[in-house]
Amino acid sequence: MAKKIAGAFKLQLKAAEATMAPPVGPAFGQRGLNGMEFVKQFNGKTGKQQGTILPVVVTFYSDKTFTFIIKSPPAAVLIKKTLNLTSGSAAPNKQKVGTITRKQCEEIFEIKKNDMNCSSIESAISQIAGTARSMGVSLVD
Numbered sequence: 001m002a003k004k005i006a007g008a009f010k011l012q013l014k015a016a017e018a019t020m021a022p023p024v025g026p027a028f029g030q031r032g033l034n035g036m037e038f039v040k041q042f043n044g045k046t047g048k049q050q051g052t053i054l055p056v057v058v059t060f061y062s063d064k065t066f067t068f069i070i071k072s073p074p075a076a077v078l079i080k081k082t083l084n085l086t087s088g089s090a091a092p093n094k095q096k097v098g099t100i101t102r103k104q105c106e107e108i109f110e111i112k113k114n115d116m117n118c119s120s121i122e123s124a125i126s127q128i129a130g131t132a133r134s135m136g137v138s139l140v141d
Helices: 024-029 035-045 075-083 102-112 121-134
Strands: 005-014 053-061 066-070 098-101 137-140
Touching (some): 005 024, 035 066, 075 102, 102 121
Parallel strands (some): 098 137
Antiparallel strands (some): 005 053, 053 066
16 A cells, blocks of 8 residues: 655755754654654765755655655756856846856756756756846856
8 A cells, every 4th residue: 555645845955965953853853754864865875966955855654754856956056066156146137257158058957857847958948047147147159
């Protein structure tokens, strides 16, 4: 018989650096789940991506067990990594912090394609370029 899903929640954690400190401890503790087991599994699965921020969707069941899915890093994180930026612009419409090419947007799409809900590569690249614009990064062809 299938387990009954009790709920789900999302977290964003640095790969291979999860601890029981917030946000993991409170998220698991208030639901009565074993947070240390999650920390061990998450750190084991993400060891090769150390330090990269990864979204995680945790589904928990009525018998207090859980499963989780690790998604690809957010587009903003990949843009900063690609362009070696420490942060985006505080005033993106006035102060630009870098430029990104269409080829770099395509490389980011290749990493994110399983988690994006776009009907074509053009719309996906447009979405990534929009994220870049909101960070103060301009697109060049």
